[in-house]
Amino acid sequence: MKNKLYYPQVSLSDEQIFAEIKRERESIGYYSLPHSDTTFLKARIDSLNFTQKQIAVIGIGGSTLGTYAIYNFMKYNKQNSKTLKKELFFFESTDPVNLNGTLSQLNLEDTLFIVISKSGTTIETISIFKYLMSITKIDKSNLLVITENDSKLNTFAKANDINSFEIPKNVGGRFSVLSNVGLVPLYLAGFNIDELLKGAKNISTSFFEQHELYDHLIKKARTYYEFKDVYNINAVFSYSQLLEGFNKWYIQLWGESLGKIDINNTNQGLTPIGLLGPVDQHSFLQLIVEGQRDKTVTFIKIKDFKDNTKIASIHLEGLEELDYINNLDFEDLINLQADATIASVKEYKKDIPIDLIEIEEISEYEIGKLLFYYELLTSIVGKFLRINTYDQPGVEGGKIILKEMLKNKN
Numbered sequence: 001m002k003n004k005l006y007y008p009q010v011s012l013s014d015e016q017i018f019a020e021i022k023r024e025r026e027s028i029g030y031y032s033l034p035h036s037d038t039t040f041l042k043a044r045i046d047s048l049n050f051t052q053k054q055i056a057v058i059g060i061g062g063s064t065l066g067t068y069a070i071y072n073f074m075k076y077n078k079q080n081s082k083t084l085k086k087e088l089f090f091f092e093s094t095d096p097v098n099l100n101g102t103l104s105q106l107n108l109e110d111t112l113f114i115v116i117s118k119s120g121t122t123i124e125t126i127s128i129f130k131y132l133m134s135i136t137k138i139d140k141s142n143l144l145v146i147t148e149n150d151s152k153l154n155t156f157a158k159a160n161d162i163n164s165f166e167i168p169k170n171v172g173g174r175f176s177v178l179s180n181v182g183l184v185p186l187y188l189a190g191f192n193i194d195e196l197l198k199g200a201k202n203i204s205t206s207f208f209e210q211h212e213l214y215d216h217l218i219k220k221a222r223t224y225y226e227f228k229d230v231y232n233i234n235a236v237f238s239y240s241q242l243l244e245g246f247n248k249w250y251i252q253l254w255g256e257s258l259g260k261i262d263i264n265n266t267n268q269g270l271t272p273i274g275l276l277g278p279v280d281q282h283s284f285l286q287l288i289v290e291g292q293r294d295k296t297v298t299f300i301k302i303k304d305f306k307d308n309t310k311i312a313s314i315h316l317e318g319l320e321e322l323d324y325i326n327n328l329d330f331e332d333l334i335n336l337q338a339d340a341t342i343a344s345v346k347e348y349k350k351d352i353p354i355d356l357i358e359i360e361e362i363s364e365y366e367i368g369k370l371l372f373y374y375e376l377l378t379s380i381v382g383k384f385l386r387i388n389t390y391d392q393p394g395v396e397g398g399k400i401i402l403k404e405m406l407k408n409k410n
Contacts, residue, residue, distance in 0.1 A: 066177025
């Protein structure tokens with residue numbers, strides 16, 4: 001008996017996925033950002049000679065989350081090494097208490113304002129900008145704009161002789177951190193943006209030249225795709241408060257990129273969760289270990305915190321049994337906590353998909369690698385899902401409704 005099978009291919013092959021990503025690289029702008037030459041950009045920023053000690057970054061979503069992720073990761077290290085030239089403060093929310101609370105930390109007369117909006121008409125961003133203009137003098141001496149060249153915000157900038165930096169048309173907001181969106185405020189604050197791009201380039205080269213990350217990223221993306229109906233929640237468990245901003249950025253990148261209707265008119269999506277260790281060991285870990293088997297977990301550790309703070313060698317009456325922690329570096333403590341959590345998840349019934357990312361140290365190079373790694377992974381998963389990774393019609397619908405509600409209110 002012969003039985004010839006002509007079953008349809010369940011998913012694209014690795015080679016097909018790679019070919020599609022390479023074709024996409026010709027039109028989607030974020031792929032080329034790690035290869036940018038910053039010479040002209042740095043010279044132009046330097047020529048503006050802004051002397052303010054504080055920077056107010058006004059934007060929302062992709063306009064700020066990536067920059068905050070890098071700033072939050074590096075801030076304390078740069079303060080300790082006295083290489084932080086300016087402090088960044090982020091104005092993202094229309095929550096009036098948060099808005100005024102952030103304002104209270106600023107010396108408005110010593111603040112550079114940077115307004116970031118790809119479209120130039122983001123309601124939250126322009127609302128905050130208008131409020132700030134009503135309480136302090138803002139002009140070309142203390143204002144920069146980052147937007148698309150043909151946006152209405154750029155029209156405003158030109159009319160008022162305000163310096164403007166371009167966001168390329170083919171770079172989406174949530175993929176824009178390595179464009180002027182992130183590079184301009186970070187360079188002003190004293191960050192080494194060339195090292196940031198160098199880290200991202202390392203990831204890009206490894207994948208597109210089919211080195212180590214080629215197999216790794218495609219295998220990881222395929223696993224997310226092929227098990228999406230079982231493990232449809234993807235948790236990132238970051239063992240450092242320094243990665244809080246990264247977690248927020250990841251949630252937007254993953255959720256807004258992958259929650260789509262595919263080419264067969266089927267709703268797709270993987271749900272991102274951002275957790276911080278060791279704090280969330282005492283809240284979410286129980287759900288991971290004994291809850292429903294619907295989650296993958298990526299643990300992220302920092303190998304070198306560049307901080308040798310130790311637990312004091314103090315003997316406390318009644319707590320002698322904990323003296324074994326005396327003189328232990330906090331760096332070692334948090335990484336051992338991560339290792340213990342990983343072991344507990346890995347060994348419990350052995351049915352929870354996990355992986356580990358280890359960041360070598362706190363540096364622009366390492367955070368650049370991490371950000372581009374996740375951008376690339378998102379694009380590859382999007383190819384498997386057969387969706388448009390780069391639009392956001394669900395978000396745009398909400399914006400349209402809000403505009404109509406606001407017009408009717410007035």
